[in-house]
Amino acid sequence: MPNLSSAELKELLERELPGVLQPTRPRTQPAEATASAEPARKPRKGEEGPVDLLATDDAVVAADRLVDVALFLRDKMGYTYLSNITATDYLADGVIEMVYHFYSLEGGGPAVIKVRVPRDAAEVPSLTPHWPGANLQEREAFDLFGVRFPGHPFLERIYMWDEFEGHPMRRDFPKQGDKYLSDDDEV
């Protein structure tokens, strides 16, 4: 029953499909136990720097090799169930990150694959030809974040109406004063 941790997954990918992994800054574990063990207090000025949101222990894969990695996970490692496709907009770092969670039918934890693309040219190959279940979630990422998926059979807006301009869940989409909401409206 495959139950790979993220370190094992990265090692496996490096061994079987060399060159797919991209370098990332590892996430350092906090020294103290948990957020609930100590009362929350505001960090003192200058004591804690900006949070490095892109630091991760999960496997980050180059965008053009995503399909190879996904098919490898499905055919060789038994991760046949693609559960979740998420897009996250990291405005400060200028990337949009796509996160994929794969699970195996026998159970166990996920195989997490991340893909990072620049915000102004966000293109990730579509997984829909291999997993029809990726169809709607990729359309959602396109509609709300503006990520294009070459290979998707029907990449149209899904929540917003067809003539809508802009991608609403991007962090720089104005909450006030865009052409659909006048300045008098309450948000």
Next chain:
Amino acid sequence: MLKTEELQINIGPQHPSTHGVFRMIVTVDGETVIDLKPVFGYLHRNHEQLAEVSTYIQSMPYTDRLDYFNSMANNFGLALAVEKLAGIEVPQRANYIRVLMCELTRILNHAAAVGFMINDMGAWQTPLVFAGREREKILDLFEMASGARMMCNYFRFGGVVRDLPPEFMPLLKQLMQGLPAFFDEFERLLRENEILRLRSEGVGILPKEVALSYSVTGPLLRGSGVPYDVRRAEPYSVYDELDFDIPVGSIGDVYDRFLVRIAEMRQSYRILQQVIERLPDTTGGHINPSMASIGRQKALRPPPGDVYARVETPKGELGFYLVSNGTARPYRYKVRAPSFVNLTPLGDMCRGHKVADVVVILGSIDIVMGEVDR
């Protein structure tokens, strides 16, 4: 010379049988469906962006409104995700109360879902109201425990908001006495109904080989014969201590899904029996003492990181993907809604059937538009 043409018709968004505001653009040749294109977005309420400007606990009432039939199960998903992110322990009693609420929700939902499915077949509201009698008793229990029938907002990070009142258990035991007879009568009324069997057997088949590639979950997947249930695959809370089976269907048609739902209600009853038996002996309180005050809930600042946690709601697998940047508000909050992904095979399941079957197939997927559109 007779010339036939394909016709594109609109089912919805305002239609009594579409389970909410949901539009389907159906291309028909006569009465047979050639193609079906679902259109979403009529109930898009921007849930994910609201969560980015709210603290974690402020999102909890919003999760009630995601799948508005099963508010307890939605709360469970968010509580699990934040507890995983922040590393909060949940005491044993709180876990058992959570499982109790979740399984009651499952019975509630499946009774209503089967009732709605038969409503879609043309039996009007009689089976729905019949199932509604048991549903009302369960809703009374929810009102007793949490204060509200449907939008319960009962879970908190670290447990539940308050313990069960003393009147809860006697009423629950009384309900449990009546449930097996209800299941038997419901199943018999429907198995022996010729019209129901004719309209549901062989309709809307989702073959086993492709079911998993559609990323569907819940009774839709299990009706096709794939025994995947998050409670067994990645056990959370106290499900690994409880004894229950996963019912599966064989063919994957509408009739199988309806049988799977009735069988799941019986398994939920079995889980409830075990929970009621063990609840008096559990340790701990109804919430982790360090998280008991509302001030602590509001001030929760999980360490930076991301997490994906999932629960098995009655509709399927509900997942929450959270990214924290160390502040009190999540950086990214995504809901992986089961009804949304379960709608992927709708077009393929309906191809070749009649227009009336489209409504029945949609009913058998059991969607809630609050989840689909968020």
